[in-house]
Amino acid sequence: xxxxxxxxxxxxxxxxxxxxxxxxxxxxxxxxxxxxxxxxxxxxxxxxxxxxxxxxxxxxxxxxxxxxxxxxxxxxxxxxxxxxxxxxxxxxxxxxxxxxxxxxxxxxxxxxxxxxxxxxxxxxxxxxxxxxxxxxxxxxxxxxxxxxxxxxxxxxxxxxxxxxxxxxxxxxxxxxxxxxxxxxxxxxxxxxxxxxxxxxxxxxxxxxxxxxxxxxxxxxxxxxxxxxxxxxxxxxxxxxxxxxxxxxxxxxxxxxxxxxxxxxxxxxxxxxxxxxxxxxxxxxxxxxxxxxxxxxxxxxxxxxxxxxxxxxxxxxxxxxxxxxxxxxxxxxxxxxxxxxxxxxxxxxxxxxxxxxxxxxxxxxxxxxxxxxxxxxxxxxxxxxxxxxxxxxxxxxxxxxxxxxxxxxxxxxxxxxxxxxxxxxxxxxxxxxxxxxxxxxxxxxxxxx
Numbered sequence: 001x002x003x004x005x006x007x008x009x010x011x012x013x014x015x016x017x018x019x020x021x022x023x024x025x026x027x028x029x030x031x032x033x034x035x036x037x038x039x040x041x042x043x044x045x046x047x048x049x050x051x052x053x054x055x056x057x058x059x060x061x062x063x064x065x066x067x068x069x070x071x072x073x074x075x076x077x078x079x080x081x082x083x084x085x086x087x088x089x090x091x092x093x094x095x096x097x098x099x100x101x102x103x104x105x106x107x108x109x110x111x112x113x114x115x116x117x118x119x120x121x122x123x124x125x126x127x128x129x130x131x132x133x134x135x136x137x138x139x140x141x142x143x144x145x146x147x148x149x150x151x152x153x154x155x156x157x158x159x160x161x162x163x164x165x166x167x168x169x170x171x172x173x174x175x176x177x178x179x180x181x182x183x184x185x186x187x188x189x190x191x192x193x194x195x196x197x198x199x200x201x202x203x204x205x206x207x208x209x210x211x212x213x214x215x216x217x218x219x220x221x222x223x224x225x226x227x228x229x230x231x232x233x234x235x236x237x238x239x240x241x242x243x244x245x246x247x248x249x250x251x252x253x254x255x256x257x258x259x260x261x262x263x264x265x266x267x268x269x270x271x272x273x274x275x276x277x278x279x280x281x282x283x284x285x286x287x288x289x290x291x292x293x294x295x296x297x298x299x300x301x302x303x304x305x306x307x308x309x310x311x312x313x314x315x316x317x318x319x320x321x322x323x324x325x326x327x328x329x330x331x332x333x334x335x336x337x338x339x340x341x342x343x344x345x346x347x348x349x350x351x352x353x354x355x356x357x358x359x360x361x362x363x364x365x366x367x368x369x370x371x372x373x374x375x376x377x378x379x380x381x382x383x384x385x386x387x388x389x390x391x392x393x394x395x396x397x398x399x400x401x402x403x404x405x406x407x408x409x410x411x412x413x414x415x416x417x418x419x420x421x422x423x424x425x426x427x428x429x430x431x432x433x434x435x436x437x438x439x440x441x442x443x444x445x446x447x448x
Contacts (some may be wrong), residue, residue: 045427075106103354143172
C-alpha cells in the first residue's frame, strides 16, 4: 500500500536491521528471486520482518547494518562434517567450530558421533560457544564394530534413546546386519545414512531406505554388471581396478533408483579428488589451500604425508579416469532430478572446515550446475532434508537468523560467496573485520 506524503512510516522494532539490502530468499525451486532495497529485522534470534526499505523506519533502539549494494542469503549447511572429539584440546575445538561460522556455514550435520557433542550442541544453542547449529550422527556403525544382527538392533535402539539425529552407517557391514539395522531404524524412527557397504550394494541400500548416500559411495561398483563383479571388493583406494568392467550405460538406472528412493546424495567431490584420486603433491596442495594455516600443524603434517604417500604409488591415468567418472555420475544425478546436498567431509585431508565449501561449490559449477542450483543444495534443500522448511534454509519471516551478508551477488558468480560483509549465526552478528581478526589469531596460535 502506498504511503501518502507526510504520513509517518511504520516503525519496525527488533535487535538488528539490515537496511537497503538485496535479499536472496532461496524460498523456492522456480529459480532465483531477488528482492532489492529491503529492510530485514532480526529479533530474538529470528527474522522478525522483511519490508521494502522505503516503506518502513527502524526503531531508535535497533542496531542498523547499512547494507545498500550488499546481498543477504541464508547461512550454508555442511551436510557431511566432522566435529571436535573429547581427545581434542578445548582451544582446538573452539577454533574448528569457528572456521565453519567464519565461512558462513551456520548448520552442520556431524557424521562421526560422540556423546560429548550433545554438550557442545547445547552450548552453541545457548550462545556460550560460537559455532554452527548441530545435527548429530551416531558413532560409526561399521563392519568391524557391528558384527551381528543382535548388535545392530541393540545399537540402533541405544542411539535412538540417546538422541542422535542419524545413524552413521559405514563400510563392511554384512547384508544380514544391515537389514536388521535398517528394519530396527524404521521401527524406532531414526534415519540412517553415510557409506554403502560393498557387501550390501547401492541398490539394496536404496531399497532399504538409506536416507543419504555420501561420497557417491558404491556408485562406481554398481556400474559393474553382476557377472563381472570381483570376488573381493576392491576397497576405496583401489576402485580404479573396476574401470575396465564399468558399464556407463547403467548410470540412468542408478539415477532413477536414487530419485525413486528419494535418497539424498552428498558427493564430497573435492576431498575425493584430493585425497584418494588426486594428481597434486602436498606442496602443491599447501599453495592451493592457504587456509591450512588455521589447522594444527601436526594435522597438516599428517595430511601432507597421506597425500604424498598415495601419489607415490598411484597411476595418474587411472586417477584421472576415476575423477572423470565421478563427475559424470554427479552430473547425471543432478540432471535426473536426484536430490543433492552440499558437503565436504571436513576436516579431512586438505579439507578445512568452512573453506572446503567454496572449493566444492566451484567444482559443481564447473560440471554444469548454476550458482543458484548449488546454493540451493546448501540452504533450502537442506531444510527439506530435515523437514524444517518453516524453520531455516531461507530468508523468511519467522526463520532462524542464520544469515550470510555478501558484498557481491553469488547468483552471478559462486566465488562471491567468499565476498563476505559478515555472518549472523543464531542471531549473533559478526562483521567481516571481526571474523578476520579471529582468523588471524588462530593462525598465530598455530605458529603461522
